[in-house]
Amino acid sequence: MGRPRGDLPFGPPAHSALNLRLALALFGFVVAGGAAVAAFLLGRVLPGVVLAAVAAVALANAGWVQHRRRQRSRAEHGKRHSLFE
Numbered sequence: 019m020g021r022p023r024g025d026l027p028f029g030p031p032a033h034s035a036l037n038l039r040l041a042l043a044l045f046g047f048v049v050a051g052g053a054a055v056a057a058f059l060l061g062r063v064l065p066g067v068v069l070a071a072v073a074a075v076a077l078a079n080a081g082w083v084q085h086r087r088r089q090r091s092r093a094e095h096g097k098r099h100s101l102f103e
Contacts, residue, residue: 034090040083046076 050073057066091097 036083036087040080043076043080047073050076
């Protein structure tokens, strides 16, 4: 009877933000990894371990996002969504 549920009246539906999520995950990995190395060099073991764990989670997240990007590319037969795919 009207527009589809969840569709906004003033534009197309939103697209996936996988590229942004990948960039943020890699940024988190670099920052947390660098901070972990700095903490270990300064002799701060506990903050270094915590930051290394955060870096590991960010790297795992980046891997998962890349997996999802590949799945999307296969499902859509190679359709490109941005310059980075």
